[in-house]
Amino acid sequence: MMMKRRKIWLGLGAAAMVGGGAASAAALEAGQVSARTPEAALVASAGNKADARLRFAANADHAGHGAVKTAAAAGGEGEGGEGGKKASVAPAVQFNHNLALIRGHLLVGDELVKEGKWNDAMVHFLHPAEEIYGNIQGDLKTYGVAPFAAALKALAQTVKAKNKDAYEGALKAVDQRLTAAEAAVKAKSDDYTRLTVETVLELLGTAGHEYEAAVDGNKIRETVEYQDSRGFVWYAERLLDGISTDLQKKDAEAFKSLKADLAELKQAWPAAVPPKKPAKDVASVLSGISKVELHAGRLM
Amino acid sequence: MTNRAVPLSATAHARRTSVRRAALALALSAAVAGVPPARSGDKDVVPEDLLAWRAAFARPASVPVADAADLSPARIELGRRLFEDPRLSANGLLSCASCHDSKLSFADGVALGKGIAGTPLARHTPMLWNLAWGRTLFWDGRAASLEEQARGPIENPLEMGSTVTKAVAGVSSDATMRTAFAAAFPERPQVSEDNLLAALAAFERTLVSPETRFDHWVKGDDGALTSEELAGFRLFTGKAGCVSCHSGWRFTDEAFHDIGLAGEDKGRGAILGLAAADHAFKTPSLRELAWTAPYMHDGSLATLEEVVDHYVSGVRDRPTLSADLPRGLSLTAEERAQLVAFLNALSSDDPPRAASLPPTVQASAPEPGVSATTVSQKNKTFAPGSIRLVAGTGLTIVNDDTRTHNVRVDDPRLAYNSAAQEPGDKVVLTFGEPGFYTVTCGIHPQMRLTVEVSRAE
Numbered sequence: 001m002m003m004k005r006r007k008i009w010l011g012l013g014a015a016a017m018v019g020g021g022a023a024s025a026a027a028l029e030a031g032q033v034s035a036r037t038p039e040a041a042l043v044a045s046a047g048n049k050a051d052a053r054l055r056f057a058a059n060a061d062h063a064g065h066g067a068v069k070t071a072a073a074a075g076g077e078g079e080g081g082e083g084g085k086k087a088s089v090a091p092a093v094q095f096n097h098n099l100a101l102i103r104g105h106l107l108v109g110d111e112l113v114k115e116g117k118w119n120d121a122m123v124h125f126l127h128p129a130e131e132i133y134g135n136i137q138g139d140l141k142t143y144g145v146a147p148f149a150a151a152l153k154a155l156a157q158t159v160k161a162k163n164k165d166a167y168e169g170a171l172k173a174v175d176q177r178l179t180a181a182e183a184a185v186k187a188k189s190d191d192y193t194r195l196t197v198e199t200v201l202e203l204l205g206t207a208g209h210e211y212e213a214a215v216d217g218n219k220i221r222e223t224v225e226y227q228d229s230r231g232f233v234w235y236a237e238r239l240l241d242g243i244s245t246d247l248q249k250k251d252a253e254a255f256k257s258l259k260a261d262l263a264e265l266k267q268a269w270p271a272a273v274p275p276k277k278p279a280k281d282v283a284s285v286l287s288g289i290s291k292v293e294l295h296a297g298r299l300m
Numbered sequence: 301m302t303n304r305a306v307p308l309s310a311t312a313h314a315r316r317t318s319v320r321r322a323a324l325a326l327a328l329s330a331a332v333a334g335v336p337p338a339r340s341g342d343k344d345v346v347p348e349d350l351l352a353w354r355a356a357f358a359r360p361a362s363v364p365v366a367d368a369a370d371l372s373p374a375r376i377e378l379g380r381r382l383f384e385d386p387r388l389s390a391n392g393l394l395s396c397a398s399c400h401d402s403k404l405s406f407a408d409g410v411a412l413g414k415g416i417a418g419t420p421l422a423r424h425t426p427m428l429w430n431l432a433w434g435r436t437l438f439w440d441g442r443a444a445s446l447e448e449q450a451r452g453p454i455e456n457p458l459e460m461g462s463t464v465t466k467a468v469a470g471v472s473s474d475a476t477m478r479t480a481f482a483a484a485f486p487e488r489p490q491v492s493e494d495n496l497l498a499a500l501a502a503f504e505r506t507l508v509s510p511e512t513r514f515d516h517w518v519k520g521d522d523g524a525l526t527s528e529e530l531a532g533f534r535l536f537t538g539k540a541g542c543v544s545c546h547s548g549w550r551f552t553d554e555a556f557h558d559i560g561l562a563g564e565d566k567g568r569g570a571i572l573g574l575a576a577a578d579h580a581f582k583t584p585s586l587r588e589l590a591w592t593a594p595y596m597h598d599g600s601l602a603t604l605e606e607v608v609d610h611y612v613s614g615v616r617d618r619p620t621l622s623a624d625l626p627r628g629l630s631l632t633a634e635e636r637a638q639l640v641a642f643l644n645a646l647s648s649d650d651p652p653r654a655a656s657l658p659p660t661v662q663a664s665a666p667e668p669g670v671s672a673t674t675v676s677q678k679n680k681t682f683a684p685g686s687i688r689l690v691a692g693t694g695l696t697i698v699n700d701d702t703r704t705h706n707v708r709v710d711d712p713r714l715a716y717n718s719a720a721q722e723p724g725d726k727v728v729l730t731f732g733e734p735g736f737y738t739v740t741c742g743i744h745p746q747m748r749l750t751v752e753v754s755r756a757e
Contacts, residue, residue: 146605146637150590150644157591157651158409161401166409173593173602 095139097202102128108231111272118162125156143184148177193246200236207232220274230269254298261291375484379503387470390461405591411599415459424599427592432505435554435745439597446501509587510655532642541626551586555744557622560615572742576720590647623703682749695729706742
């Protein structure tokens, strides 16, 4: 995964709440938010709406997919890789986010497998075991969920072997483990709908980072990061679909807008194999993510 | 020459209670290993008790082949090439590696693989680790050697659908293969059926599973296993009774057990023509399990958790259930997790690559026997294991064990099958001709009794 120092927008959970446009503008003026971040675009387009409920991250040191370790674990860049932990994010959301990152990897990897692109898929089956699983071992214990490192590795082996039958069985085994973990999270959650929405926003934030890392001007330089971001966005949508009934009850209009935002956002990834030129530039994608966040705020 | 089976105890079945059998099996299993058994359900097993098991699971210092030439580099390399050669199949598309994929730990990752017929096979593809030490091959043990085993899939109409004769014809047209055969078999340099099977067997003998963290612990690294894994080991050797069958460094007693899985497959019973061995299949090794799911002879259990759950609540009760199978086993969720953690510690952390064969090669030679006319069967062992007697003298074999045995002699001079020999039963064998004989148990092939018969004065 990309390991570079940059100013980024970390998403809802990892940033400071900014009450309104004035504060947002202040943050921009203070140089706390990169000019490339969606906040700039959104602030410009949304004016000074006090209810924008935007959150900004200031000059974050970042490693990999949303990888910000807890205070105890943080050690600077390169730490954590995918699925690290953010001190400001609730543990349940962090755990669920990491599970979703695994899901996103498997999702896009599965797309590639179905297209017969086993070699391209391989990395997406290796990353969960190598970069994410280590961060959830403690959570699995806390939630009473059986460990599944071996299942993840065995799944990766079936991809390496390009064995479709074995792959399907191994994928099913991992899916069962993830389902059990997700069920445990749900069972212990007081407000699963809110937890899910927060997870979605974390996931989209990570997708934004990945897309930013993948795209360089009018070229997609990093195929894997492009695919990562696709998997995360696609899985974010699945998460929302899973609670759609609750969200419609809360605010049907906001949910409808959120779905429309997602549909628009997804156009950045026309296929698992990246296009020669980006369908959307980075600013558009990050802005699209912010729009989702804007509407999601009304659903929490 | 008369050979009579004398069932002296018709009420043996009635005497066997499952609880007694399970408990006794545990104690005997520990005794065989020369170490004290872990105490059932005891959370306070002293470390020394656990450490004492190290000897029982130590990896071997030698590999059992009669002739070092069987494992010559040229023969192994030829076997490797043949293993991956699709010319061994009828359609030229399937090789041994098609089902025993090295990238999948020499398994196929599915419950039931498909061969040349395109239909699911009757049994799950077994992994191939550590077969050099195997006593019998296949789930039902119908092959007595790797050479014999190698013929099976080639000639199975559902698997590779060919014959070894055709396979030889297929590869002998290849000049490089002719050269390879000549190098591998300098004493008989030809592409022949025997050589082809011997080469395949040689390659398979090299598939030695690498050392795992458990092996490091066995060798003395106290920190190699986590506390959870050690707790699982305590259960494995104690309360759960796994070690009754999964014994030794390969974690198999090489015996055949009905463990209560669903299905009509008769397994070992069909091979022996012995109803008492119906539904019994060979105890699989537990090495590299993490890489070789799914599990069981029918591939019906997808995960290790499901395997543990089976022994707790999934066993189908029937008369042929193994005496070594724990009855009424109850494990908490934590204990199940500990067992699974331990089982995972028997697998490599990363995809396994074959380790080197042990450096020494042991010669097979009969042990010197003691003069005896009565032999006891106890704890899956003949005692004594090697005897001398005079031709025409009756040899009484007493089942002092807690499990059913099946005394057999497969020899041109004497063919004998005791049928089911229940605990307490005795059989009497009479050897008419001088020479060495091997008496085995059809259900527990590791049981070997060497009989040196001398001519009557």
